[in-house]
Amino acid sequence: MTIEVNQRSYKLPSHPTVVVCIDGCEPDYFAQAVAAGDMPWLKHTLHDDTALIADCVIPSFTNPNNLSIVTGAPPSVHGICGNYLFDVESGTEVMMNDPKWLRAPSILAALSKAGKRCAVITAKDKLRKLLGHGMQGGICFSSEKSDAVTMEENGIADVLGLVGRPVPDVYSAELSEFVFAAGVQLMRQQRPDFMYLSTTDYIQHKHAPGTPGANAFYAMMDGYLAELDELGCVIVLTADHGMNAKTRMDAKPDVIYLQDLLDGWLGAAATRVILPITDPYVVHHGALGSFATVYLPAGTDDQALCDRLLKQPGIELALPRAEAAERFELPADRIGDIVIVSERSTVLGTSAARHDLTALEVPLRSHGGVSEQRVPLIMNRKAPGLDPLRRWRNFDAFELALNHGQ
Amino acid sequence: MTIEVNQRSYKLPSHPTVVVCIDGCEPDYFAQAVAAGDMPWLKHTLHDDTALIADCVIPSFTNPNNLSIVTGAPPSVHGICGNYLFDVESGTEVMMNDPKWLRAPSILAALSKAGKRCAVITAKDKLRKLLGHGMQGGICFSSEKSDAVTMEENGIADVLGLVGRPVPDVYSAELSEFVFAAGVQLMRQQRPDFMYLSTTDYIQHKHAPGTPGANAFYAMMDGYLAELDELGCVIVLTADHGMNAKTRMDAKPDVIYLQDLLDGWLGAAATRVILPITDPYVVHHGALGSFATVYLPAGTDDQALCDRLLKQPGIELALPRAEAAERFELPADRIGDIVIVSERSTVLGTSAARHDLTALEVPLRSHGGVSEQRVPLIMNRKAPGLDPLRRWRNFDAFELALNHGQ
Structure with a gap:
């Protein structure tokens, strides 16, 4: 059985499926962490399964790309072209966090309408309403506001109890770790059909690939991904954008x-x-x-x-x-x-x-430019017969997971 | 008094002048080392004096760029378009180390003919003959062959005695450090009018900007540059090319x-x-x-x-x-x-x-591509009135030193 969303078709998941958007994951973060021996699960997956490089959408920012991933479409379709815009109608500059800006339904909404139980966990709350828009039932919350969830608003009552951790600081690696820890517990206890996890790039803004701070973060992630794999999940990893040093030679911002x-x-x-x-x-x-x-x-x-x-x-x-x-x-x-x-x-x-x-x-x-457009697109399943000359996009993540990974 | 070389004019140096080509010096190496507090001399110089970003020549390899720097001209003029080429006349693939491939005189040769005492020190011997070609008198040797110098061939008899160090291994940071140590001693003892120092990118091929291995190398360099500065030298720093990670996500070469x-x-x-x-x-x-x-x-x-x-x-x-x-x-x-x-x-x-x-x-x-084209172009003298929209090249290093730095 398939669903049609924004002119693309997707098969319904037959296995629990997890798409992860790793904020700011320049592919070299993986390479250097793998080389350091910090990502044994990923190393194995890259060797045995599906490893692609994809282009994210420009501007290479968080909101446009997260919305592209969950709609399977570029910003011209879903309407979210930044975190922030000038609203010509009201003549004001506003955040683009409100679902009123959305022009297209998400694949998550379509999956939930087709009876699949969906869960969305984001690090920062700014994305939550956009990502969860249109979902029928299901779970949708952020690490940032994990102490303020309600069944009515978030489809879950006690996230802190589920995860067994306190609310992390909004500027911390733990904000992203909480996403994974919650995802694994949710998969263990409720086994949703489809889960979308979205982290924050606090670490990537501060730590270059291969540095101890970056490798420790990726080692943490690798452990949770291995757990999800053991639970039988189809996992697709991608990113909203890459990350580069943006400095003058005197180390000040250029x-x-x-x-x-x-x-x-x-x-x-x-x-x-x-x-x-x-x-x-x-x-x-x-x-x-x-x-x-x-x-x-x-x-x-x-x-x-x-x-x-x-x-x-x-x-x-x-x-x-x-x-x-x-x-x-x-x-x-x-x-x-x-x-x-x-x-x-x-x-x-x-x-x-x-x-x-x-x-x-x-x-x-x-990030933000064409120089941060290359991102990973990885799946822990073999997918023979993919076109090697196709320009893969991060917003092909759901297609890869649902149409090639089940 | 000026000299004309390859259709450009240069003033003769009135102060001892040193142009340094730092092999593989992606500008971020400087930024991260400055941020770490490892380059106090450079930090001061960037703040007070002249800090430009320049484009190297493509291919962004060592030989074409070193020859461009010393001729003030692109490979179309000097003829060295790689470290290696297919010689269509002989039908063989050969190294491009022989001066027979040179189609243009160097500024070093012209300075020496104008009576200025020049010294050239390279890390690897492969560049020595190309760089020293046409010099009248003067000194020209490599760290690599520093135990085999003769007055006749190199214009100097006992480099190991001058430097007080053994011959470094060809694959080592010390091969480049030897260039600086020798340069400082030469400046102390013989005070040449013009010196060209060219290092090797052994460190940059292995260590990313900001890593301990890179910062230690740049800290070493900073100390020697401070010594040359104290000796009253006009110093211009540039690079032959940048450097980037070239890996797949599994850490193997892409x-x-x-x-x-x-x-x-x-x-x-x-x-x-x-x-x-x-x-x-x-x-x-x-x-x-x-x-x-x-x-x-x-x-x-x-x-x-x-x-x-x-x-x-x-x-x-x-x-x-x-x-x-x-x-x-x-x-x-x-x-x-x-x-x-x-x-x-x-x-x-x-x-x-x-x-x-x-x-x-x-x-x-x-390196080798357009992605490694940005390099530093720095001088420890103020140079007011430079055109901010000019596309600076690494082969403007001699112009900067001689026409704007004296």
Whole structure:
């Protein structure tokens, strides 16, 4: 039996199935942890089963990619093109956490409507409502608010009791570990048909691949994945985006302050620079990522401005709206007049005065650009006959799990 | 007084001047070592003086870039387009270490002819003859062969006595440290007018930025640079190329074996794949880099083959000869019919059977592609008025030192 969601078909799961979105999982995190002997389960899985590299959606931020994974579709379909946007109707800048922004149903909702018991566990609460939207019954909660769950709102009453751990700090590795610990307990006790786990990139923002801090995190994850495997789960691992060092040689963030630059070129506040990375949790990245969109005054020559921006060192792409929407499969009505992507080592800011970088304890690591587009797509099942030349996307994770992994 | 070399003019040095090419110095090595407190001299220099990011030449290998730095010109001018090439005249594959391949004079040669005392110290001997070619008098030796110098051949008689160290192993951090130790002693004792120091990337092939092995190497370097600074030297730092992890998720090298691929497409040995990274010292990279050139049988549709190659995951560019020569400023008569560049995480091999990867002790790190093009360009002097939009190249190092640093 199959379901159709956003013009793609999925078989219903015959085995308990878990899709994991590891926030900020640049593939080299796996490679270095495997080399260090810290991921024995993954090493075995990569050798025996299915190991692909996929492209995430641009902007390579958390919300657009998590929504792409659960809808099996790009942002042009589901509508979530950032963590944050300029709402042209109300003339205000707002978080994109409300389900009202969603334009497409999720595969999770369709599975639940087809009678499958689904569970969604996220690290941060900002994603919970978007991911759980449309699910009938089922469980949906965040580590962050795991002490405030109710049967009515979350489909589960006592998460802390289930996991046997306290609520983790929102800036901690434990926030992600809690997701796995809860997932394993849920699988043991309730054996849902389908589970979606989504971590946070606190560790990846601070620790480069192969460093002790990163390897310890991946070793932790490997243990829980082995447990889920032992419980008979089909497991697919992917990521919302990669992660790169974004520093100057003096270890300070390598920032192009776009609002300051454009104020200088076109007049103070003539333009409005939007950084879709912006979210309430900015301590580890200072709202600095490699993607920005800009609203311009009427009459601006967008292409000429893009050409001028492209001459700035550190700018990788500057595209007028229509071209950006087509190239990155974005909803044209929710991005500015131009889209700007910076190079691997460079991030985009608004005005220097508006970024508080005092909380950055280590050299900046961030994401958002094309340079963070490569992510893992791994399954603990063999899948013979996959097209080796296909451009895999992280939002093929459900297809891989349901159509090739059962 | 100025000299003209390869259509550029340089002022003669009025202070002792040192240009350092740090092999494989991805800029993040500096950032992470500065952040760790391991490079106090560099931190101070970056803050007070001149800190630029430059592009190296492609292929991002050692020989082409060292020769570009000392000639102030791209490979299309100086002729050295790899460590290794297919000599169409003799029909053999040969190392490009012999000065007969040089098509342009070096700035070092011109400085020596203008009466300036020059010294060149390289880590590996493979570069020595190319770098010293045309110098009148002066000193030119390698750490590797530092026990075999003669006044006649090297312009110096007792390097081991000068440095007070034994000959280092060719695969060691000490091979590069010897370059700095010798440079400092030479500057103390003979005070040459101009010195070119060129290290080896043994450490960078094994250790990622910010790791203890990398930071210790950069701390060592910082100490010697501070000594040269105290001796009153104008110092310019640059690199021949960057360095990136080139692994699959299972930590094995992520290789496209081009000869095997093309043998399958066009017939066994119909094509000849040349890897210009090839040199006698392959232990740390297994002759695997991100650049290859291929000689094709007569009648092949080069563009169609390039288009087909571009569809392979991991291939970033595939260009017919003329286009590659123009884009990368390469000598068209010394490259194959097509040029192939792989992506940041991928390397190119010939046939699997021809690469011995058993000596790779750690996950592969390598270079050769556009992904390793960004390098530092730093000077311990202020240089006001430099064009911020100029595309700096590593082969502007002598211009920076001589025309802006004196």
